Amino acid sequence: MAKIFLVVFLISMVPLVELRGAIPVGVALVSSFLGLGEAALSVKHVVLINLFAMVGNMVPVPFIYFFARKFLEWGSSRKYIGKICNFFLVKGKKGGEKLEQKAGRGLFFALFLFVGIPLPGTGAWTGTLAASLLDMKSRQTVLSVLCGVFLAALLMTLASCGVFGALGAVFA
Template sequence: MLNYLIVFLCSMVPLVELRGAIPIAHKISLDDPSFNIYLAYLIIAIGNMIPVPFIFFFARKVLEWGKDKPIIGGFFTFCLEKGEKGGQKLTAKAGRGLFLALLLFVGIPLPGTGAWTGTLAASILDMDFKSSVFAVILGVALAGIIVTVASLLGVSILT
């Protein structure tokens, strides 16, 4: 049970997310034959998606609130400006294909391109909540497939 909790919590951590939790689950499954890797995939996907609504509805508000505060203001302003500039570039390049662009952004497992960042970008771009969440879900599924295949082929971020 503890191993499932570990991969669940790892999948919720920014930057680690599903991309780190799947290789951890594969490592656990090598050491514990009773560990059900398929159940772990489901738990990891759920854990990766739990923060999404909170990020969508509150992250931008928190950044806006903190942009003029001492100590955190500079960083919060940087995050907002970076998100808005990135969003404008993405919108200009993607045009009506913003849904697909968000899906691919979340789905290509590179550092800083997961559900957390994708959802924040969707929020800053004022995308529709339902289509944003659907794009992120599909992106998480795509990333999960890519990371699983890479893990099965022996490519790992773990030593």
């Protein structure tokens, strides 16, 4: 069982997949290991899956915040990676400025929702990189991303355990 939680932890650190992929995998693996359906998982197992996924998803955040921008700036003048680094710098800066103009003082909340709503490309990696390019303070960034990761974990757990499907069946 410990190997399953290690897999969840490692999957949640992968960019683009993050905990949006780790939680459903964890629920499926634990259910399969115990011979249960997703709805029969104990609260203890669900909490452990979420804890490992959230911690794994947050591990790269400080590295991204402090080093990704420096790497992109360094790489922008290099022969083989210059174009892609420039693309990310320009795209991130423009997108960040748009977000900042629309959000104003609500940038913390905007970043929280950006990370928290589990859509492709809107996880902790992307949110942290955007915050870094916007020069958000590190403490504010980490707290906003952490809150977003918590929301994404909650939504993915409910989806993985079939709660949304059950609600759809009841209210359809």
